[in-house]
Amino acid sequence: MNAEIQTRTEKDLLGLREVPNQFYFGIQTLRAIENFNLSSNKINQYPNLIKSLAMVKHACAEANHTLGKLSDLKFNAIKYSCDQLIQGFYHEQFPIDLIQGGAGTSTNMNANEVIANIALEHLGHKKGEYNFLHPNNDVNMSQSTNDVYPTAIRLGLLFSLDDLNTPFENLIASLRRKGDEFAHILKMGRTQLQDAVPMTLGQEFNAFASTLEKDLIKIREIAPQTLNYMNLGGTAIGTGINTEQKYTQLAIDALATISQKDIKSAPDLIEATSDMGDFVLLSGLLKRTATKLSKIANDLRLLSSGPRTGINEINLEPRQPGSSIMPGKVNPVIPEAMNLVCFQIIANDLAVTLSAEAGQLQLNAMEPLIAFKLFESIELLGNALVMFQTKCIDTVTANEQHCKALVDNSIGIVTALNPYLGYETTTRIAKTANESGLSVLSLIKSENLLSDDQLSEILAVDNMVQPKAEMV
Incomplete structure (x- = not known):
């Protein structure tokens, strides 16, 4: 240590170390910083x-105080410390890498x-004077890393998922608004990247909203x-x-009150300590x-492709120049960034799965990686939802006339004529249109297969994008 830095001497199983006085963490944290x-x-x-760890420590101290194992003085001091952490203070004193050996002991x-x-400082003592209040004997009383750490992870994930609600809801609402805005725009639906049958652009965006609503x-x-359910x-x-x-039960009840969450004790604490199945499910x-x-982002990139030689049914707001060599090129950078985030979340799931499988006997030593990847995935997802909504979906516009021209010139509309002309006739018309470059409508009219009034009725938007009340 630099001689100019004021230090204190702390002791653990492995010996003595000098810890800079500026730090509120001690010798075991110092070793973890060096190791990981x-x-x-x-x-x-x-x-x-961090807030969840503080809530767990507060709850355990309260249970021990109720049982007469922790004095009023020590309990109130521990409670004060935990409240400080819950309010967001001293978080810089948690510098350990999330990837760590030891099943979270660090x-x-x-x-x-x-x-x-x-x-200790609140009580008027110096940092490291553990004879007045000890990290293990008092703060960690009646606890093990193996129940504190997973409990804090679960609680922290619940808080993080709460933070996910608003961006999730806002993106869904944005997609619904676009569904309403584009409800009247007829376009071609596509299957296997080939023309299928007509739909509205509004239906497409409402489908995006519906699939995300199911996940929320x-x-x-x-x-x-x-x-x-905590262990x-x-x-x-x-x-x-x-x-x-x-x-x-005292600790669980206290944690439920402190966190304002419906915390319960796991039915089998041995199972809950070793099994990571809940994390795999999440x-x-x-x-x-x-x-x-990622699929939605892919669709938007396809629908906006071009602008002259692609599908070009929608426009994504230009966010930045797209090329250092091609003047005027603008790339769909927001959907692309969404793809990248999604790939990372999918990769994180594999890390969680492998870590959960690697548990042995009564403990899973890989739980730190599970925690890291779940917190990272939720944070990435929340940030990406905000980006996608505000920088892409909110500002997307439609090329209405181009959508109509694609429908009018498509062979796919022949499917709507199938009930009236029969499969063989419509197949012949589709083949001729494809080979000749003529439109389906012009061929129908040239052969006098249907009148203009019949075609107008059959090809009306409402009749092509939803079931009819009755087929005549």
Whole structure:
């Protein structure tokens, strides 16, 4: 250590270390910083995780205080520290990489040390004077990393999913507005990149909204059913060693009150300590949403392709010049960025799956990666939803006349004539149109197969984009 830096001496299992006095974390956090310099993703980048750790520590302290195991003085000091973290203070004191060995022990000890040192200063003592209030004996009383860490992860994910609601809802609403705005615009639907049958551009955008609504509903249903069940009180492996019988329910009740979440104790604490199935389910739902969003982004890129030689049914607002060599080129950068985010979320799901599978016996040591990837996926998804809505969907416009011209010149409208002319006749008309370059309508009229009034009725927008009340 630099001689000019004021330090304090702390001790752990491996020996003595000098810890700079400016830090509220202690020796075990210092070792973790040195050991896990793996990525740029630190605990302090995920405030919901830190707040949740503080809520768990507060709840455990309250349970121990109720049971007479923690004095009024120590409980109030720990509560003060936790409140500070919940309010967003001292988060910079959580500098450990989210990717860490030890099944989250470093994260738990980081919280214990920071809470202890904030409390010590609040009580008028110096950082590191643990004889007055100890990170393990007091802050971590009746706890293990193996119940604190997963409980904090679950709670933090619930808060993060809450943050996802507004951007999700706003994107769906934006798509619905475009569905209404484009409701009168007839266009060709396509299957396998080939002309199919007519639809409206509004129907296309409403379908985008509907598929995302299903995912939002599913996430809102599944998340509380899985994440609300905590293994707090299970301590090391779920047996509850070093706790009293009333402790678990007291801690769970306190956590429910502090977090304002419907927190419950898992029915089997041993199972809940070792099994990561709930996280796999949540990750799968996020992957499902990402898959849908990527498909929507792909569709928008296709529909806006051109502008002269592509489909060009819609216009995406130009966001930036698209080429260093091709003047005038503008790329669909927002849908492309959405694709990239979705690919990362899909990749994160694989990391979660492999980590969950790698658990052994009574614990899953890979849980830090599960936490990292789930928090990252939710954050990426939330940011991407805002970007997609405000920089793409809100400002998309339609090329109405071009959509109509494509329909009028398409062979696909022959399908609407099939009930009136029969499959063989319409097939012949379609083939002739394709080979000659003539329109279906001109061929129908030249052969006097249907009158103008009949064609107008059959090819009316409402009759082509929804079932008829009755076929005449």
